[in-house]
Amino acid sequence: MSRHEATAEPMAVTDRVHWIGAFDPKMRTFDVILKTPNGTTYNAYLVRGSEGVAVIDTVKAETADQFFTRLEAVADYSEIKVIVLNHLEPDHSGALPELMRRAPQATLYISDAAQLMLKALLNNSNIAYTPVTTNDRVSLGDRTLRFLNTPYLHWPDTQCTYLEEEGVLFSGDVFGCHYCDEQLFNDSVGDFRFSFEYYYSHIMRPFKQYVLSALELIEPLQINLIAPTHGPILRDHPRHYVERYRELSTPQLHLEIDHDVKTMLIFYISSYGNTMHMAEAIRDGALEIGGFRISLYDLEGGEVEPFVDLVEDADAILVGSPTINGDAVKPVWDLLSSFAKINVKGKVAGAFGSYGWSGEAVRMVEDRLRGLKMRVPAGGLRIKLIPSDVELEDCRDYGRDIGAFLMGKPRAREIDMSQL
Numbered sequence: 326m327s328r329h330e331a332t333a334e335p336m337a338v339t340d341r342v343h344w345i346g347a348f349d350p351k352m353r354t355f356d357v358i359l360k361t362p363n364g365t366t367y368n369a370y371l372v373r374g375s376e377g378v379a380v381i382d383t384v385k386a387e388t389a390d391q392f393f394t395r396l397e398a399v400a401d402y403s404e405i406k407v408i409v410l411n412h413l414e415p416d417h418s419g420a421l422p423e424l425m426r427r428a429p430q431a432t433l434y435i436s437d438a439a440q441l442m443l444k445a446l447l448n449n450s451n452i453a454y455t456p457v458t459t460n461d462r463v464s465l466g467d468r469t470l471r472f473l474n475t476p477y478l479h480w481p482d483t484q485c486t487y488l489e490e491e492g493v494l495f496s497g498d499v500f501g502c503h504y505c506d507e508q509l510f511n512d513s514v515g516d517f518r519f520s521f522e523y524y525y526s527h528i529m530r531p532f533k534q535y536v537l538s539a540l541e542l543i544e545p546l547q548i549n550l551i552a553p554t555h556g557p558i559l560r561d562h563p564r565h566y567v568e569r570y571r572e573l574s575t576p577q578l579h580l581e582i583d584h585d586v587k588t589m590l591i592f593y594i595s596s597y598g599n600t601m602h603m604a605e606a607i608r609d610g611a612l613e614i615g616g617f618r619i620s621l622y623d624l625e626g627g628e629v630e631p632f633v634d635l636v637e638d639a640d641a642i643l644v645g646s647p648t649i650n651g652d653a654v655k656p657v658w659d660l661l662s663s664f665a666k667i668n669v670k671g672k673v674a675g676a677f678g679s680y681g682w683s684g685e686a687v688r689m690v691e692d693r694l695r696g697l698k699m700r701v702p703a704g705g706l707r708i709k710l711i712p713s714d715v716e717l718e719d720c721r722d723y724g725r726d727i728g729a730f731l732m733g734k735p736r737a738r739e740i741d742m743s744q745l
């Protein structure tokens with residue numbers, strides 16, 4: 326056990342703000358999907374005003390002892406007037422029920438959207454709370470908390486809280502990262518760039534539009550310090566992190582591709598060349614429609630990460646897989662799984678592939694595309710073994726159909742709109 330875990334000392338952030346969170350250095354995987362190679366912190370804060378104290382966020386239930394010990398070192402429970410939960414995920418709300426039991430006089434402030442989650446998360450319908458939204462304020466006497474509604478960063482209920490007189494932004498998971506270092510401040514901890522970028526790409530990236538909306542609220546603020554719920558407190562050049570979020574969330578500039586021109590990506594993998602020939606014929610058919618750019622990518626080798634940026638910018642994505650042992654093949658599933666990192670909702674999509682006897686892959690891929698809320702205008706195209714000349718013409722037809730749909734042109738064949 327480390328020094329700070331053992332002693333559970335609070336840390337002064339400003340004259341009026343203390344960090345009262347918890348260290349979790351042994352955590353190795355977060356939310357099932359995130360690597361946390363040096364653990365994480367659950368950051369909670371205590372703000373002291375002339376007329377009372379506010380607690381901003383709590384910690385994961387398993388680390389509640391650290392939180393309460395630190396809190397007790399800087400305030401009495403009877404002084405707590407305000408409790409703010411910037412979002413209700415269990416790593417921040419775990420100690421909330423016990424805190425409310427110890428400070429029954431306090432008022433809980435949560436976002437409008439959090440109301441719908443509170444009961445389900447805490448299994449307690451009796452918790453009293455006040456919903457707040459952008460620019461609502463709570464006074465602690467000589468200190469004022471202002472709320473900013475910043476949904477989907479990264480749950481629907483997310484908000485940030487701004488301590489006006491000190492220019493401190495309690496940003497919730499925004500600008501946070503999983504990086505456990507007891508020095509706690511960004512000018513004293515180790516190099517956490519990897520963790521910051523990794524956290525953004527796994528947690529915030531699917532919600533880029535929401536990040537940009539949140540930045541509209543955050544950027545005009547005078548920010549002296551950013552106090553997120555995970556990882557280092559950003560007191561040295563806090564604005565750099567705001568600027569980095571804007572950079573990461575702004576569509577990339579392409580040197581050659583005109584953004585007004587639509588793009589179609591055709592991914593395939595093929596052992597004997599059958600699915601590949603289908604992909605090429607689909608491309609040829611789509612090219613006849615014209616007006617958009619098409620790229621063909623072979624997934625052989627299995628590395629899908631380089632395609633994520635392309636998929637994010639593309640307007641149509643077709644995926645071809647042979648059926649092997651009753652399934653689509655792993656690189657195809659890896660590609661589809663990488664779509665969860667970005668927002669593919671509403672993009673045009675389709676599935677195709679060659680098969681030998683049962684041909685499950687195309688339907689499975691198609692189901693996945695629909696599950697991702699992509700628009701699948703034509704039923705998946707399956708061809709048994711080697712495509713004949715007639716079947717290659719079917720592939721070209723399929724390409725014309727998807728191309729026409731993408732360009733809003735009259736369709737080559739009737740498309741079942743009920744499937745969209």
Ligand SMILES: Cc1cc2nc3c(=O)[nH]c(=O)nc-3n(C[C@H](O)[C@H](O)[C@H](O)COP(=O)(O)O)c2cc1C
Pocket residue numbers: 594595596597598599600601646647648649650651652679680681682683684685709710711
């Ligand atoms: C190891 C192996 C397993 C296969 N399993 C299936 C299967 O379960 N169902 C099926 O319809 N075809 C199956 N096939 C047949 C392939 O789908 C078929 O040969 C297809 O044309 C291959 O297309 P490709 O050249 O694009 O890879 C299998 C082929 C191999 C080599």
